[in-house]
Amino acid sequence: TLQSRESVLNAKKIIANSMLPAAPAISLGHQNDVLGSGRGEREWQADLEVPVWLPNQRNNRLKVADATQSSVSANRESLKLHVAGLLRDAVWDIAINNNNVALTSNKLAVASKLQQDVEKRYQAGESAKTDAMLAQQETLRAKKEQLRAEAELMHARHRYYLLTGLREIPANFEEKQSALEDYSQSSIWAEAQSKVGLAETERDLAQVESHENLQVLFNMRSTKGAFDNMSNESVGVKVRIPFGGDSRAAPIKAAAELGVGNALTERETLRNALETMMHEAEHNLSVSRAELAIASKQYEIAKESVTLAEKSFQLGESDLVSLMRVQALTYEAERAFTTREIQLQWDIARYNQAVGALP
Incomplete structure (x- = not known):
């Protein structure tokens, strides 16, 4: 994309800095009376056609070249931010799945x-066979969850590899929340603004170039009259002044107006998308912080509960089902807490993406 836009920019610079508004032309002509009266009349003529700049035409072409350069630069920065957003989602997706693998491994x-x-208790005659079978089922369930978590992690790593071409994951990709409060400095928004300016x-250039350029024609003529061996050499000049007409001007102006309309529509569509992104980023951050505080308290209670439940089971004061229920609640509390921690960091990255801050 960047290479193709650079080619367009170079072409516009060449046009704007050229000596003439269009290429000059040379024409040659010859006329004789061989097929006519046959009296030996000969005429040669060479014409040079030179177009003349219209008022403000060159100045407007230079402005278009400058606006195109600004648009290309904005596009380059916008692409960086777009790729940064893809990278942010890729690495935090890996982080979420890494956490799930760690949780399922701990559960197993x-x-x-x-x-x-439980099997030792069963062999010692202290527990029923159903308890041993129930414990085996729980282990198998934990193994299945671990396999699924590892598969999802593998998929997330593969998506990262397709995006970056790298196998290595950054050692640390946590971000601090940007001090920016809106998207006005985002390179994506700057690109949309630059497109409107270019259009x-x-x-303005189309308003000028909807008229044809005036042409100045220089000619050299060599003529020889009938039954005359002497040649007559002469030099002439001619000016061609085209008259404007709607048949030429209307489509050029309409195409330019369409370009402005499309650029404005794209900018306003982007404005709505960025407003939505900002709202969601700010709201998700506040919700994640509130949920993390709640999940932290729940996890602390769950850890204390599972410690008491394990002691109670060892002393024979509670059954296996009660212990497994408390362990399941503890696992869910831990998953909620650790997932919220990662989600909060991911939401910070998304907020930075919304305001246009690069990682």
Whole structure:
């Protein structure tokens, strides 16, 4: 995309800095009376056609070239921010799935330990066979969850590889929340503004170039009359002044107006999208912070509850089902807490993306 736009920019610079508004032309002509009266009349003529700049035409072409350069620069920065958004989502997707793998691995370890304990009790005659089978089922369920979590992590890493071509993940990709409060400095918004500016300068140029350029024609003529061996050499000049007409001007002006209309529509559509993105980013941040505070308290209570439940089971004061229920609640509380921690960092990255801050 950038290479193609650079080609367009170079072409506009060449046009704006050229000596003439269009290419000059040379024409040659010859006329004789061989097929006519046959009296030996000969005429040669060479014409040079030179177009003349219209008022403000060159100045407007230079403005279009400058506006195109600004648009290309804005497009380059906008593409960087767009790719940064893809990268942010990719790495935080990996972080979420990494956390799920760690949680399921820990759950499997707890379930395996509980299974071993219950099987020893069963072999010692202290527990029923149904308890041993229930513990085995819980271990198998934990293994299945771990397999699914590892598969999702593999998919997330593959998406990151397709995006970056790299296998390595950044060691640290947490971000501080940007001090910017809106998208006015976002390179994506700047690009939309630059497109409107470019379309308006092209419209101004179209207003001028809807008229044809005046042509100055220089000629050299060599003539030889009938039965005359002497040649007559002469030099002439001619001016061609075209008259304007709607048949030429109307489509050029309409195309320029369409370009401005499309640029304005694209900008306003983008404004709505950025407003929505800003609202969601700010709201998600406040919600995530509130949820994290709640999840933290729930996790603290759950850790204390599971410690008491394990002691109670070891002392024979509660059954296996009660312990497994508390362990399941603790696992959910831990997952909610750790996921909220990561989600908060992801929401900060999305907020920075919305205001246009690069990572």
